[in-house]
């Protein structure tokens with residue numbers, strides 16, 4: 001796997017997070033390179049973007065995956081002896097940890113960075129904003145709408161993406177939600193869109209609400225949460241096949257909106273529920289769903305965390321519910337499921353159960369057998385399987 005990122009006369013050593021994932025994926029992509037070049041080099045900027053940044057003061061970076069943008073701009077400003085103040089906004093804990101790891105690894109100062117999660121606001125005095133186009137366009141639209149509240153007319157916003165993701169509809173979406181936009185020429189199959197904010201405030205559409213009548217629940221989902229406006233079919237199969245037992249500490253691992261944990265709280269009303277997700281919007285939604293569905297405040301606990309890494313050390317759950325992700329950003333990968341299963345084995349109390357739903361073709365039983373030395377099929381249908389492994 002390549003780790004040397006060369007851009008704008010800089011040499012950086014960049015890794016994904018977590019670093020030890022068994023994958024040949026890089027920590028940056030050509031869109032990062034294009035964006036950094038557009039911001040730093042006159043010659044390329046002339047063909048790619050009409051905008052050349054003259055100061056790195058009060059610049060916001062949105063959706064940087066693992067520091068390709070934050071590390072490059074930090075290193076560039078240091079080399080040019082330029083003042084630097086960056087607002088780095090991310091929904092994913094693993095991105096924040098990846099950016100921090102790469103700054104440290106490249107001996108780059110992080111004192112000039114102000115971190116913002118996706119559910120908070122950026123300040124009003126930004127000079128420019130750079131954005132990596134996220135996969136989820138509802139989330140992107142919300143980001144534009146929120147920017148329309150704080151950016152004065154004339155502020156440049158540069159948005160980088162694969163050329164195949166950029167079309168007339170996307171430019172219209174940007175124009176409608178922030179200001180006029182035009183796309184650059186193609187560079188390594190990517191383009192940079194330059195938008196100039198028009199100073200008009202747009203209403204924000206933050207939460208989608210929908211009922212799950214079978215379980216008398218009402219779900220609220222923020223825009224970057226998995227299964228945004230309906231029950232996921234894997235989650236539905238899990239809800240129909242919940243485990244039996246007498247549980248006291250239950251973890252909903254990769255909770256999304258928290259639907260599995262909410263159902264567990266109905267079935268095991270004495271238990272404490274621990275909701276864990278890498279997405280800040282997921283954790284915020286799960287918390288809102290816990291309160292609006294009137295569960296006991298003191299029994300709900302919420303962790304913005306990469307797998308179980310942020311859980312208090314003395315917590316030993318007796319049940320972990322898990323509908324694992326099989327991608328990280330745009331990359332298909334099974335390393336998160338692996339990490340979730342390994343963390344579950346480490347943290348469960350003796351006799352505790354990991355209860356998993358997955359697509360049949362993902363063959364999670366092979367991983368569970370390797371880690372737990374046991375695995376039982378609880379239910380299956382044409383598409384999904386529910387598996388249980390016990391810590392012995």
Ligand SMILES: C[S@@+](CC[C@H](N)C(=O)[O-])C[C@H]1O[C@@H](n2cnc3c(N)ncnc32)[C@H](O)[C@@H]1O
Nearest residue numbers: 226235254255256277278279306307323324325
């Ligand atoms: C398939 S969804 C399941 C959501 C929900 N539990 C359900 O069944 O509808 C997987 C969830 O795992 C979360 N996730 C991804 N990577 C993670 C990580 N490293 N640590 C914790 N959660 C993660 C995603 O944000 C997503 O909400």
